Amino acid sequence: MLGAMTRVRFVAAGPVEEMPYRPWTWAILISTAAVLGLLLGAIGSLMFSRGPYAGQEYHLWRWQADNFSGSLFSLIGIGPDPDDAAGQADLQRYFGITSQIRAALNTDAPNEQFIDTLVSERSAYENDVERVIERYIDQAIGEAGLRESLPLFSAIKMTWPPVDFELTSPPQLLIRSPRREIKRDGDTLLKNDLSLSDIEGIEAKADDDDTVSVVVAIGGIAAYPAIVRDDRTYDSLIQTASHEWVHHYLAFYPLGKTWGSGGNSEPLNETTADLAGRELANLIRKDHKVTFPPNEDGRAPATAAPTIDFNVEMRNLRLQVDALLADGKVDEAEQAMEERRLYFEQNGIYIRKLNQAYFAFYGTYAASPESSNPIGAKIDQVWQLTQNVGAFLRVMREVESVPDLDAAIARLQASQK
Incomplete structure (x- = not known):
């Protein structure tokens, strides 16, 4: 889920001698x-x-x-x-x-x-x-x-x-965000075997009057x-x-x-x-039609279904928090997040810590309910106009900014008229 990749620089070499594959x-x-x-x-x-x-x-x-x-x-x-x-x-x-x-x-x-x-x-x-x-x-x-x-x-x-x-088992990730806005402000990879006490201690070190943090599990790097x-x-x-x-x-x-x-x-x-x-x-x-016996495809035991629509509730919370922070109402925004966290818990959805850093991380995925970034809808529009993963990536790989994305959408729309 993190975009880091080792890059290799190729340099000139001497004569190449062909040898059998061993x-x-x-x-x-x-x-x-x-x-x-x-x-x-x-x-x-x-x-x-x-x-x-x-x-x-x-x-x-x-x-x-x-x-x-x-x-x-x-x-x-x-x-x-x-x-x-x-x-x-x-x-x-x-x-x-x-x-x-x-x-x-x-x-x-x-x-x-x-x-x-x-x-x-x-x-x-x-x-x-x-x-x-x-x-x-x-x-x-x-x-x-x-x-x-x-x-x-x-x-x-x-x-x-x-x-x-x-x-x-991937590492965990420490996310930091300013209290006054939702923004990733320095991430740190952490070992995957830390206890809850370790995690809370790390977060306490990262927090101050201007910064909040959260340690999250990630699916891959x-x-x-x-x-x-x-x-x-x-x-x-x-x-x-x-x-x-x-x-x-x-x-x-x-x-x-x-x-x-x-x-x-x-x-x-x-x-x-x-x-x-x-x-x-x-x-x-x-x-590849892989069939699994019932409940043996890697899933955890079934639990009671949530009694609320998580996506709708989380999207509404994100918009509310954005508005409060834009007005400089930091304490009110943090109170709203904690109240909604408890509400989620009462309805079968457990989130250990819900703060600006939480939104900063999950909001990176602009199609998620934790995001208020219009980029998600624009990238989905590119998909709707291409409907092929190869064509989609050949368009998106050249995009470096939101203006580039807007221009790519305009070109796709013009080509289909």
């Missing part, structure tokens, strides 16, 4: 590079683990160093690649165990030993499931016409960058390989993995290169990735 020679070289990466990561941790959250921060570059070898093994064809029948069986088993884990956790006194056993059993299927879903996404990318021709070999097309993700949350349903997982690949894809185009530049760069990127990820997942569902 994957195990590459495996030795990759393993050596991975060990060096781990050593550099360890040294970096000692040098840079300072500041108010020392020992609690998550270092993304270390994740990429740790997973460097596995990622390259996958790209050069070393490792499992189950056929369709075996792949579907792996998916059914993996997500069935995920449902068991979520049910075991959803008790008054979880049996930790039993849960550890289930997690260990599920890990046996993890690599196969990653390969199967990567293949599904790659096929959807091809169907959408998003593969690129190789330089000098235009007849050969490939997915760039290659689809690559790891199923794991567009590192390379991407980090994708492992405790979700099949439908949610293929959409998240597709979303993260779209971030990888956009990183090579003007839209992705705006990430982190402030303003509307994050809403433009995230809303585009959300919509394109959703549509790639729809192509996967159409082309």
Whole structure:
């Protein structure tokens, strides 16, 4: 869900000698590079683990160093690649165990030993499931016409960058926002095993008279390989993995290169990735009919349905808070958010902390009810005018600003007259 991606700079090389393909020679070289990466990561941790959250921060570059070898093994064809029948069986088993884990956790006194056993059993299927879903996404990318021709070999097309993700527990994210407006004002990745007490302590350090914060769980990060949350349903997982690949894809185009530049760069990127990820997942569902036994697709045990319309209530709250903050009524806005948080809780929707930072994070996704940004409707208009994920991304990848988006919509409308 975060748009960060490692960028590679290519430099000129000497003469190239053609050699036969020897994957195990590459495996030795990759393993050596991975060990060096781990050593550099360890040294970096000692040098840079300072500041108010020392020992609690998550270092993304270390994740990429740790997973460097596995990622390259996958790209050069070393490792499992189950056929369709075996792949579907792996998916059914993996997500069935995920449902068991979520049910075991959803008790008054979880049996930790039993849960550890289930997690260990599920890990046996993890690599196969990653390969199967990567293949599904790659096929959807091809169907959408998003593969690129190789330089000098235009007849050969490939997915760039290659689809690559790891199923794991993502880090958590500390979001800060000014009290007087809703704006992301510095994020910090945190370890995924922090207790509630740890989280509340971190938030207390981040808060002051002018700033509020919240620590949120995230579904994935567009590192390379991407980090994708492992405790979700099949439908949610293929959409998240597709979303993260779209971030990888956009990183090579003007839209992705705006990430982190402030303003509307994050809403433009995230809303585009959300919509394109959703549509790639729809192509996967159409082309690969995976059937699961009832309630064994990774879902948690059913709970009572909320008695209110969350989207309507949250959108109304966001508009109310925007208006109060615009009038300088900060205390009134914070009171309104806390009152609505309690109202949600009374109606079966639990939100631990609802403040300006909460809206700053979830509002990045401009099509969400937590957002009041008109970009969401405009990007949806691009989709309505293209109705094809490949065409949609070829338009959106060139957009760098809201005026660019408006101009793209005008061109699409003119072309259809």
